[in-house]
Amino acid sequence: MTHSTQPPAAAAPAGRPDPLDHPDVLRAADSAATETLLRAYVRETATDVPAAGHDLQLDFPASGLRLGVPVRYRSATGWHRFGDPVVLGTGRDVPPPADVTLVASAAVRESTTGRGHPAHLGTDAAGRVLNSAGRVAAHLAARRAEGDGTTGPTPHLDAEQALLLGHPFHPAPKSREEATERELAAYSPELRGSFALHWFAAHPDIVVGESWDGRPVADLLRPAAAGLDLPAGTVPVPAHPWQARDVLDRPEVRQLIEDGLLTPLGPAGAPWYPTSSVRTVHRPGADVMLKLSLGMRITNSRRNNLRGEMRLGVSAARLLAAGPADWLRAEHPDFAILRDFAWISAGASGAETGLETAVRDNPFHGGDREGLCVAGLLAERTGPGDGSAPRHRSLLAEAVARAAHTHATSVAEAAARWLERYLDVLAVPLVRLQARYGIALEPHHQNTLVALGEDGLPAAGWYRDSQGYYLAESRAADIERLLPGATDDVELVFADAFVDERVGYYLYISNLLGLVGALGAQGLADERDLLRVLRTRLERLRAAEPGAKGLLDLLLDTPVLRCKGNYLTCVDGLDELVGDVHTQSVYIDLPNPLAEALR
Structure with a gap:
């Protein structure tokens, strides 16, 4: 695959309606699915994305296809926003649109044949992309039918039910196979089942x-x-x-x-x-x-x-x-x-x-201190169905607006404060837990929750999910003295470098850079300013917590980090819950924006 940039023959100026808000729910879902697929694809193929207002050109030699993709927003952390792609080189005055079916087929074919595999091995992955697009359409249709102001039974459940589009770096984030429409109506959080x-x-x-x-x-x-x-x-x-x-x-x-x-x-x-x-x-x-x-x-x-x-x-x-x-209770009473x-x-x-x-x-019973799934907070909303945008693009945008109003500051400053508070209630306790005990977790957005104060800023944080526990090998003897038999009959102890690598992905790339990307992509702040906030806080933590120096040296100074490739994992048909933890997913190299731009 090759790529290039050119002046914006079909650029998406700031005033152009967002494709996610298209009145036709099928068009909106198709745009969402295409954009998410392309975002994952360019990340995992190390494709440069031009500035907003330009077109990204993607060549798929295995299919003889060239696409022009309008760049609506270029993200320093990869959370790019794209307009609807078109097929180039057809000789038509108006290039025909490229829907998710065409883009998925071309991308997956390129990633199978281009890596030496027969093209038919990508059929399953392409099918899952289309299944996911269909589910997104169902979610959007149901929410638009609810009317403005409808919420879940509790704030906790409202955030759990907010992921209408799914993971922003997954090609098939909402694929659910082998269930009927009636079953999915009951079993899907997005349909408030x-x-x-x-x-x-x-x-x-x-x-x-x-x-x-x-x-x-x-x-x-x-x-x-x-x-x-x-x-x-x-x-x-x-x-x-x-x-x-x-x-x-x-x-x-x-x-x-x-x-x-x-x-x-x-x-x-x-x-x-x-x-x-x-x-x-x-x-x-x-x-x-x-x-x-x-x-x-x-x-x-x-x-x-x-x-x-x-x-x-x-x-x-x-x-x-x-x-x-x-x-943790003594040092970080607002984290559990x-x-x-x-x-x-x-x-x-x-x-x-x-x-x-x-x-x-389950500490969440509908009270004032409800944990809100971070993935749900960041999840983009679409408009009501008349082509207009939603009042707030996400629960996060709503919280930042509340913080800006309460503290009489700009939205950008409120976003920076939101990030600072988030680091204190969630990231710092996790890093210190690893430094103190060698215990590391997998805190991606779906596994982390925050409670918001009346001012909209994070007030408390939680981690959940027993699958994501690691114990650094260098601390295994200490843990065994603390709790004899703690490591017996469980897969818990891993090499320190491997543990740091996984924390680098889950906490840093997926969670913290993902938050910076969401704030930027939703127009709440400049990502470069937020990256400075992130670097300053992590540097301060490195100075104060010697036991975390190895991890924080990795996050702050290593030019390239290992990142899970959801797209390639999908293309290769891997089940991430089966097999050795080292090979359950495809990992790629990803440039580190902190080390790259802010040294």
């Missing part, structure tokens, strides 16, 4: 699981199973309703049912709401959240819970209780980790049956 859990009654001999403090997991689930007609002497095991149907085709589950050890009871209880991850469900009045297995393929992966991951969650809860949690502190399943053979459920802390 809700559903009752499906329950199984299991003989105690086949129930497996554990909790961090030894409490029977069944006791933790009984409030959720209130009203369930449970046969005497059995244990309630919950399941996602889609999964409950799917596992009946699994031989091991069929055998348990035939042997009388497992009985499907059907749906029961109050409705639960899917969160942004789809498989994790929340109910405002419940003591816990539940992370359910869901074998439906969502983006790149089937979301079946693995028992090793759930054991890791329980081990992490025990490790945190041995000292790190108290240290939501634990996946228990799990349960049916089937004692050792292999997953698809009925694995993790039990997570």
